[in-house]
Amino acid sequence: MKTTxxxxxxxxxxxxxxxxxxxxxLRDIIYNPTNASLDIECLPKAFVNVGKGLQYLNxxxxxxxxxxxxxxxxxxxxxxxxxxxxxxxxxxxLHLSLRHLTxxxxxxxxxxxxxxxxxxxxxxxxxxxxVMQLKNRWMDDLEEKNRLKEFIATVSHEIRTPMNxxxxxxQIELQKSGLPEEYAAAFDKIYNSGNNLLGIINDILDLSxxxxxxxxxxxxxxxxxxxxxxxxxxxxxxxxxxxxxxxxDIDENLPLNMYGDELRLRQILNNLLSNAIKYTDKGxxxxxxxxxxxxxxxxxxxxxxxxxxxxxxxDMERLFSEYLRFNIEANKTTEGTGIGLRITKNLxxxxxxxxxxxxxxxxxxxxTVTVRQGAIECxxxxxxxxxxxxxxxxxxxxxFAKLQIARECMPYGKxxxxxxxxxxxxxxxxxxxxYGLNVETVTSGFxxxxxxxxxxxxxxxxxxxxxxxxxxxxxxxKLRDLxxxxxxxxxxxxxxxxxAEMFKQNGFDDFISKPIDTRxxxxxxxxxxxxxxxxxxxxxxxxxxESPRNRSCAINYILLDVFRRDAEKAIKTLKETVLGGKFRxxxxxxxxxxxxxxxxxxxxxxxxxxxxxxxxxxxxxxxxDDKLFISANTENFIKELEILIKSLEPAETADDAGVQEDEAxxxxxxxxxxxxxxNYDDTAAYAALDLLKEKQWKRETSTAIEExxxxxxxxxxxxxxxxxxxxxxxxxRETSR
Numbered sequence: 001m002k003t004t005x006x007x008x009x010x011x012x013x014x015x016x017x018x019x020x021x022x023x024x025x026l027r028d029i030i031y032n033p034t035n036a037s038l039d040i041e042c043l044p045k046a047f048v049n050v051g052k053g054l055q056y057l058n059x060x061x062x063x064x065x066x067x068x069x070x071x072x073x074x075x076x077x078x079x080x081x082x083x084x085x086x087x088x089x090x091x092x093x094l095h096l097s098l099r100h101l102t103x104x105x106x107x108x109x110x111x112x113x114x115x116x117x118x119x120x121x122x123x124x125x126x127x128x129x130x131v132m133q134l135k136n137r138w139m140d141d142l143e144e145k146n147r148l149k150e151f152i153a154t155v156s157h158e159i160r161t162p163m164n165x166x167x168x169x170x171q172i173e174l175q176k177s178g179l180p181e182e183y184a185a186a187f188d189k190i191y192n193s194g195n196n197l198l199g200i201i202n203d204i205l206d207l208s209x210x211x212x213x214x215x216x217x218x219x220x221x222x223x224x225x226x227x228x229x230x231x232x233x234x235x236x237x238x239x240x241x242x243x244x245x246x247x248x249d250i251d252e253n254l255p256l257n258m259y260g261d262e263l264r265l266r267q268i269l270n271n272l273l274s275n276a277i278k279y280t281d282k283g284x285x286x287x288x289x290x291x292x293x294x295x296x297x298x299x300x301x302x303x304x305x306x307x308x309x310x311x312x313x314x315d316m317e318r319l320f321s322e323y324l325r326f327n328i329e330a331n332k333t334t335e336g337t338g339i340g341l342r343i344t345k346n347l348x349x350x351x352x353x354x355x356x357x358x359x360x361x362x363x364x365x366x367x368t369v370t371v372r373q374g375a376i377e378c379x380x381x382x383x384x385x386x387x388x389x390x391x392x393x394x395x396x397x398x399x400f401a402k403l404q405i406a407r408e409c410m411p412y413g414k415x416x417x418x419x420x421x422x423x424x425x426x427x428x429x430x431x432x433x434x435y436g437l438n439v440e441t442v443t444s445g446f447x448x449x450x451x452x453x454x455x456x457x458x459x460x461x462x463x464x465x466x467x468x469x470x471x472x473x474x475x476x477x478k479l480r481d482l483x484x485x486x487x488x489x490x491x492x493x494x495x496x497x498x499x500a501e502m503f504k505q506n507g508f509d510d511f512i513s514k515p516i517d518t519r520x521x522x523x524x525x526x527x528x529x530x531x532x533x534x535x536x537x538x539x540x541x542x543x544x545x546e547s548p549r550n551r552s553c554a555i556n557y558i559l560l561d562v563f564r565r566d567a568e569k570a571i572k573t574l575k576e577t578v579l580g581g582k583f584r585x586x587x588x589x590x591x592x593x594x595x596x597x598x599x600x601x602x603x604x605x606x607x608x609x610x611x612x613x614x615x616x617x618x619x620x621x622x623x624x625d626d627k628l629f630i631s632a633n634t635e636n637f638i639k640e641l642e643i644l645i646k647s648l649e650p651a652e653t654a655d656d657a658g659v660q661e662d663e664a665x666x667x668x669x670x671x672x673x674x675x676x677x678x679n680y681d682d683t684a685a686y687a688a689l690d691l692l693k694e695k696q697w698k699r700e701t702s703t704a705i706e707e708x709x710x711x712x713x714x715x716x717x718x719x720x721x722x723x724x725x726x727x728x729x730x731x732x733r734e735t736s737r
Contacts, residue, residue, distance in 0.1 A: 029058045064088040164514040167194040168427030222262035235273040247286040252386040259374030264347050271340040272367050276306035283307025298373045305366040311359040320345040411436040412536040413529035418448045419464040445475025459529045465492035473506045480507040487528040564648050567641050578634045593622035670729045677722035704728045
C-alpha cells in the first residue's frame with residue numbers, strides 16, 4: 001500500500017490556501033474593488049512578490065476604472081493615471097478626443113460652424129453631418145434675416161417718402177398766414193392723420209426690429225424732469241375736451257439725472273399714457289414716479305392709473321402675447337393697432353425690467369413698470385420742481401398745447417437740398433421758406449459735386465440718403481475728398497437703428513428723418529446757420545426792429561402786397577360807409593362790421609397787433625350798434641392804415657431813367673410765364689416771376705410783374721395772367737390763346 005509524504009501533503013495544502021487567497025483577491029479586484037484586500041504578511045515567502053505584483057495590478061485597474069467612471073459621468077476635468085499605466089492608455093486617448101470634441105461643440109454653439117473631426121470613426125461622420133445641417137440652417141436663417149432687414153429698410157423708405165410729402169405739404173400750408181379757416185382745418189386733419197399713420201408705421205418697424213434682434217438700446221445721461229415734462233406735454237393734448245383730470249405724483253428725492261435709453265423710456269411712457277387717455281372718457285389719469293437704489297443702480301418705477309374701461313380677466317391673460325384690441329365694439333372710433341403694449345413689454349424686457357397690470361372691468365387699470373437705470377452723481381429733483389409740476393393745471397389751455405415753433409429769419413443763410421424726388425425738394429424748400437434762406441435745389445449727388453468743384457459753398461447741404469446711381473453716402477464721401485468742409489445733413493427715410501453712427505462715420509454732421517419734423521429742422525438751422533453767423537444775425541434783428549415790413553420772414557412780399565391791396569379796399573369802404581354821411585344800421589352797418597373784422601385778422605397776420613386790437617374794438621362797437629364810438633374812432637383807424645400802407649409800398653426807384661432793363665431777359669421770362677399760364681402750370685410761372693423779382697426794373701415794369709403775380713395768387717386767373725404777360729411783352733393780343 002502506497003504511503004503519502006507528509007511534507008508534500010502540507011505543501012499542497014499551503015498552495016491550495018494561497019491559490020484561494022489570490023483567486024479571492026483577483027475576484028474582488030474585478031467585481032468588488034472596495035473590498036479587495038491582500039495581506040502580504042500571510043503569504044509564504046515564495047509568494048510575496050506575486051502578492052506585490054497583484055497589488056500593483058489592483059492599483060492599475062483601480063486608476064483605469066476611476067477614469068472610466070469619470071468619463072462615463074461626463075467629467076472631463078478629472079485627474080489622469082500616470083503615464084506608466086499602459087492599461088489606461090486607450091481611455092486617456094478617448095479622454096483627449098472627448099475634450100477636443102467638447103471644444104468643437106462649444107464653438108458650434110457660439111456660431112462657428114467650420115468644425116470637422118476625423119478621429120472618432122462613425123461618430124465623426126455623424127458629428128460632421130450634424131454641424132453641416134446646423135450650418136445650412138444658420139445660413140438659411142441669416143439669409144431670411146437679411147431679407148427681412150432689407151424689407152424693413154425698403155418699407156421704411158417707400159412709406160416714409162410719400163408720407164414726407166403728405167405731412168410736409170400740410171405743414172407748409174399750415175404755416176402760411178391768412179389761410180382760410182376751412183382750409184386750415186382740412187390741412188390740420190391731414191397733418192394729424194399723417195402723423196397718426198406715421199406712428200403706426202414706426203410701431204410696426206420697431207416690432208420688426210425687436211423680433212429680428214435689430215433694436216438696440218442707446219444709453220446716455222438724461223434729465224428726468226425734462227423727460228417727464230416733454231412726455232406729459234405731448235400726451236396731454238390727447239385729452240382734448242374730455243372731462244379728465246391729469247394727476248402727477250413725483251418722488252421729490254428722485255435723482256435729477258440718470259443713465260439709460262431716454263428715447264425708449266419716453267416710448268414706454270407715451271404708450272402707457274396714450275392708452276390710459278384713449279380709453280378713459282371721464283375721471284382721472286394719474287402718473288406716479290418713484291425710485292429705489294440697489295447695487296449702485298437706480299430702480300425707476302412708473303405707474304399709470306386710470307378710471308377708464310378696464311379689462312376682463314381673459315383679456316389680461318392675452319395682454320402682451322397678441323396684437324390685441326379690447327372692447328372693439330365699444331371702441332370702433334378709437335385709433336390704434338393693438339401692438340403698442342407688445343412693444344412696451346419688449347422694451348421693458350430689454351431693459352431688464354418688469355411690467356405689472358391690475359385692472360377691473362368698468363372701473364379702470366393700473367400699469368406699473370420698473371426698469372433699472374445707471375446712477376449718476378447728482379442731487380435730487382427737489383421739492384420746488386415737484387410742487388410746480390403738481391400745481392400745474394394740465395386740463396386748461398388745451399388749445400395752446402400744440403407745439404409752436406419760434407422761427408428766426410436767416411436771410412444771410414444759404415443751403416443746398418439734394419434729392420432725386422421733386423416732391424421732396426418742394427417740401428424741404430417750402431418748410432424753409434419762413435426762414436428767408438437762399439435755398440438751392442439739385443436732383444443728384446453729381447450735380448452737388450459739380451457745384452462744389454466750381455467753388456460754391458453753403459451753410460448746410462441737405463443730402464438725401466437713397467438716390468439712384470450715386471447715393472447720399474457716396475456723394476458725401478466725394479465732397480469730403482474734395483476738401484469740402486461745410487455742414488452736410490442727411491435726409492433719410494430709412495428708420496433703422498444705427499443710422500446716426502453710420503452717417504457720422506461717413507462724413508455727415510447730422511441727419512433728419514423723413515417725414516421732416518419741423519422742430520428738428522428748426523434746431524438744425526439754428527445750429528448750422530444762425531449760430532455760425534452771430535454778427536449777421538444781430539444785424540438782421542436790428543433791421544427787423546426798424547421796419548414793420550421786416551418783422552417776420554413769414555410775412556413775404558406777396559402777403560404784404562395782398563394786405564396792402566385789401567387795406568386800400570377797406571379804407572375806401574370805411575370812408576364811404578362812415579365818413580361819407582351814409583351810415584345807417586342796415587346794410588352799411590353789416591358791411592362795416594365785415595370790413596373791420598377782415599382787417600382785424602389781416603393785421604394780426606402781419607404782426608400788427610395794436611392795429612388789430614383797434615379793429616377789434618370797432619367790430620365790437622358795430623355789434624353793439626354804437627354809432628357814436630364808430631364815428632369818433634374810425635377816422636383815426638383809417639389814418640393808421642394809410643400810414644401802414646405807405647410803409648409797405650415797394651421802394652420807388654429814384655430815377656427810372658437810370659435803370660437799365662435787360663429787355664431780352666424780361667421777354668424770355670414773360671414768354672415762359674405766358675406759356676406756363678396757358679398750360680395752367682403755376683409752378684413754372686411762379687419760378688419765372690421769382691427770377692424777375694431778383695432784377696431791378698422800372699416802376700411800370702415792376703407794377704406789371706406784380707399784377708401778373710396777383711392774377712395768379714389772388715384769383716387763379718391763368719387766362720388774364722397770360723394776356724398780361726403778352727401785353728408786357730408787346731406781343732399782339734390776337735396771338736394769345
